[in-house]
Amino acid sequence: MNHQSLVGQFAHIVGPDGIISDKTEHDAYVRDWLGKWTGLTPVVVRPRSTTEVSAVLRLCHQTHTPVVTQGGNTGMSGAATPDTSNSQVVLSLTRMKRIRDVDPINNTMTVDAGVTLAQVQQVATDADRLFPLSLGAQGSCTIGGNVATNAGGSGVLRYGNTRDLVLGLEVVLPDGRVWNGLRALRKDNTGYDLKHLFIGSEGTLGVVTAAVLKMYPAVRNRQTAWIGFERLADVVDALRGLQDICGDSLTAFEMMTQASLDLVLGHFNSARSPLQSPVAFHVLAEVSHTSATAATTPFEDALQALIERGLAVDVALASSTAQAVEMWGLREGISPAQVAAGHAIKHDIALPISSIPQFVQEADSICADVRPEFTVINFGHIGDGNLHYNVLAPASLGEKSYKQAVEQLNRLIHDLVAQYGGSISAEHGVGQLRRDELKRYKSSVEMDLMMTIKRSLDPNHLMNPGKLL
Amino acid sequence: MNHQSLVGQFAHIVGPDGIISDKTEHDAYVRDWLGKWTGLTPVVVRPRSTTEVSAVLRLCHQTHTPVVTQGGNTGMSGAATPDTSNSQVVLSLTRMKRIRDVDPINNTMTVDAGVTLAQVQQVATDADRLFPLSLGAQGSCTIGGNVATNAGGSGVLRYGNTRDLVLGLEVVLPDGRVWNGLRALRKDNTGYDLKHLFIGSEGTLGVVTAAVLKMYPAVRNRQTAWIGFERLADVVDALRGLQDICGDSLTAFEMMTQASLDLVLGHFNSARSPLQSPVAFHVLAEVSHTSATAATTPFEDALQALIERGLAVDVALASSTAQAVEMWGLREGISPAQVAAGHAIKHDIALPISSIPQFVQEADSICADVRPEFTVINFGHIGDGNLHYNVLAPASLGEKSYKQAVEQLNRLIHDLVAQYGGSISAEHGVGQLRRDELKRYKSSVEMDLMMTIKRSLDPNHLMNPGKLL
Incomplete structure (x- = not known):
């Protein structure tokens, strides 16, 4: 079928205002926000309902038309x-x-895939509950996209990844059939748990159109601290020391090196380090309580113990919400500061937490060895074993040399990650970026299992071809 | 291939002491512990290693021999x-x-499938950590069986089902290939999360031979209370009221009706109700703290608030560990007391928690209507929406009438469960017991998706045929 006739049929399904066929209006849909990838499409189709998505996929199935699903x-x-x-x-x-649907007694909500993460958070807040997924793009990313990529972010330490926050899904299958798996249950052992197939599958198996999400008791009381360390092994020990006393109330444990903090301090005039002297490793730790009157002593005692045990060299406890916001501002300032500083070679990796000190030592030494003029910007959700181990190229480096450096360092760092039983994509997914690398790091048995699943659910290979597998 | 030659080849793989071919020694392997099902097998094969499991499955694959995997x-x-x-x-x-492997810094352990749940708990305790899965059979059930059935139990409210406690799996596939998915990572977005296919699949897709399990900070401080209610709606409100103040520290919220408690009081001479007068609904609630010196006031305040709000009619707080143990004894006494009381028609169901009061009202009325001489024994993990809604037959009922009553009540109760968007098997799985019912309550799309997965991974249909699907 030619494009024009196809476009007409899509318009028939979703209405004329539901399609964008004029290529001059495609920019926001065919280019990713980082500006790394730009494609072409005959038409952008914007359904309003599951019924419309179903009709669109049925037509794509009949006409062998490939589909790229997009959220925010x-x-x-x-x-x-x-x-x-x-x-x-x-x-x-x-x-x-x-x-x-919003059900504060069942602690669940059911939402369409196109609702933004910020809106989902707001729905929970309005019901005096918490939806704990939290990440930089929350104002524009959609919950459907979060589900399809199993988004992570800064709430994972206590609440898990998106996967852990989903109780049920509605999915339109590649042939247009609708699977209604919108169950709002904490326990259900009636067969294969199909939702986990679609969560994190990046649009390659079907289209998630709605989700049942868990809500949690609202947080009414937070304490935030900034802790300085000289050794990464001490950071890891401190994580367990804090959890030993604070348990689940420890909701954030974010690490950044002094070089990462210096980047932020240099980029934002108003930014100040919470500590008096530079230290090798900085940690932002936070405890959260549902009770407004929860005792603050366990956290203070636990921090004091880190000093007494010789693990931490300095601690600053936020004495006001404003100070806590400033601390989070330093953590969240790393990405923009990094963008302003030039080209960064990115690694979104996860490791067994116990391996992190040795891994970082080896990775740092590799970088110093092969690219002494580059700067390692190592930070991340160390409480989840997730490091954004980035390497900043000198401003003078040309585009071609940069690309060579990307290939060289990606290979060296990811080989090291594999050696330590880690993951080369902790929270950002595979997409186009890591697709070729996947074959290097997955066993042939695992690649074959994934292909078997893909072929059985999408035999015509129409769902997001060229991504993930 | 004939049985004798097959047995010889199995003996060659696992050694002569690894097979049991004498049928007089098969009883413990071919009969379930409830005595409901008894089968026949040419041989019981008892491998010691993944390599042996792999060789056994390769032989079964070559000889088209069906396999029933068994743990405890x-x-x-x-x-x-x-x-x-x-x-x-x-x-x-x-x-x-x-x-x-045991890694207290990464909070993980890696164990063979045949390790019992109690041993897994002990390994965690020895590392000053907690493995929170807890259920009646823990002394003899194996972690492989827990994974294969996604076992639930009494720790689910805070820690989730077995599925939520597994980070990685090793699985021998139906053709004998080994999938090594033993990753010890909290974040890994590199493709389909294959472990979730095998968890809860009841041995129909492959054989789980090892698992990486999460550990949690040890619990050093518990408070246990017994709460009386007159209305089920108040029980559900009280759950949210307690979580609102105690948050994640609320680790148990178990419900039983007065009839359930009476059964226990009648069966055990030493058992006494913690409350002075009978009430319609009893709840055992527990909070757990990692800090030995955690404040006890939030729980006490929260219980007091239940009385003040008119939700609870009476509260007894355990003043010693012995009293807490007694309270748990009442909860755990229901099953043996029920067995002693005669035939119980069992329903292991899950519902959206907000629907439970209305569901129970309707279910009670159905039972009173069609079987007025039966006694409803309703109890369970109400914090997870999971009820063991059992119906006790009069002792005088003959076997044939009992079987008719089972069919009649299963159908009526499960139809009602479906009406409320619930599950007909919350934690006990499908197996042989609910296999035929599954088709009635699952959509054809979902049954078809499950069959598609089954066919793609086990095309010869050799893994646990006759179960689940």
Whole structure:
């Protein structure tokens, strides 16, 4: 079927205002927000309902038309960008915005895929509950995209990844059939747990159109501290020391090196280090309580113990919400400061937490060895074993040399990650970015299992071709 | 291939002491512990290692021999019992008992499938950590069986089901290949999360031979209370009221009706109700703290608030560990008291928690209507929405009338469960017990998706045939 006739049929399904066929208006849909990947599409289709998504996929199935599903288009790995063949339809779900149900007694909500993460958080807040997923793009990313990529962020230490926050899904299958798995249950052992197949599958098995999400008791009381360390082994010991006393109330444990903090201090005039002297490793730790009157002593005692045990060299406890916000500002300032500083070679890796000190020592030594003129910007959700181990190129480096450095360092760092039983994509997914690397680091048995699943659910290979597998 | 030659080849793989071919010694392997199902097998094969499991499955694959995998044989649904065709080999994993790794800094352990749950708990305790899965059969059930059935139990409110406690798996596939997915990572977004396919699949897709399990900070301080209610709606409100103040520290919220408690009081001479007068609904609530010196006031305040709000009619706080143990004894006494009281028609159901009051009202009324001479014994993990809604037959009822009553009540109760969006098997799985019912309550799309997965991973249909699907 030619493009024009296909476009007409899509318009028939979603209405004329639901399609964008004029290529001059495609920019926001065919280019990822980092500007790394740009594709072409004959048409952007914007359904409003599951019924419309179902009809669109049925038509794609009948006409062998490939589909790239897109939410807020804030991904880090190019998974939501079409290729340049001009054959892949972009299915944008941002008009699917219904809050279908809120049940504060069951602690659940059911929402359309196109609802933004910030809106989901707000729905929970309005019900005096917490939806704990939290990440930089929350104002524009959609919950459907969060589900499809199993988004992580800064709430994982206590609440887990998106996968752990989903009780049920509605999915339109590649042939247009709708699987209604919108169960709002904490326990259900009636067969294969199909939702986990679709969570994190990056649009390659079907289209998530709605989700049942868990809510948690609202947090009414937070304490935030900034802790200085000289050795990474002490950081890791301190994590367990704090959890030993504070248990689940420890909701954040974020690490950054002095070089990462210096980048932020240099970029933002108003930024100040919470500690008086530079230290090798900085940690932002936070405890959260549901009770407004929870005792503050366990956290203070636990911090004091870190000093007494000789693990921490300095501690600053935020004495006001404003101070806590400033501390989080330093953590969140790393990404913009890094962008302003030039090209960064990125690694979104996860490791067994016990291996991190030795891994970092070896990785630092590799970088110093092969690229002494580069700066390691190592920070991340160390409480989850997740490091954003980035390497900043000198400003003078040309585009071609930079690309060579990316290949060289990606290979060396990821080989080291594999050696330590880690993951080369902790939270950003595979998409186009890591697709070729996957074969190097997964066993042939695992690649074969994934291909078996893919072939059985999407035999015509129409769902997001060129991504992940 | 004939049985004798097959047995010889198995003996060659696992050694002569690794097979049991004498049928007089098969009883413990071919009959489930409830005595509901008895089958026949040509041979019980007891491998010691993953390599042996792999060789056994390769041979089964080549000879088209069906395999029933078995752990501690403590399941509730007959999933580990062979059928009566005398063609299904029983693969017992209880000799696979290695603790492969314990990593208290990463809060993980890696263990063979045949390690018992109690041993897993002990390994965590020895490392000053907690493995929170807890259930009646923990002395004899194996962690492999827990994984294969996604076991629930009494720690789910805070820590989730077995699924939530597993970071990685090693699985032998139906053709004998080994998938090494033993990753000890909190974040890993590199493709489909294959472990979730095998967790809860009841041995129908492959054989779980090892798992990486999460550990948690040790609990050093518990408070246990017994709370009386007159209305189920108040019980559900009280759950949220307690969580609102105690948050994650609320680790148990177990409900039983007065009839359930009466059964226990009648069966055990030493048992006494913690409350002075009978009430309609009893709740055992517990908070757990990692800090030995955690404040006890939030829980006490929260209980006081339940009285003040008119939700609870009476509260007894355990003033010693002995009193707490007594309270748990009442909860755990229901099952044995029920067995002693005669035939119980069992329903292991889950519902959205907000629907429970209305569901129970309707279910009670159905039972009173169709079987006025029966007694409803309703209890369970209400904090997870999981009720063991059992119906006790009069002692005088004959076997045939009992079987008719089972069919009648299963149908009526499960139809009602479906109406409320619930599950007909919350934690006990499908096995043989609920296999035929599954088709009634699952959509054809979902049944088809499950069959698609089954066919793609086990095309010869050799893994636990006759179970689940």
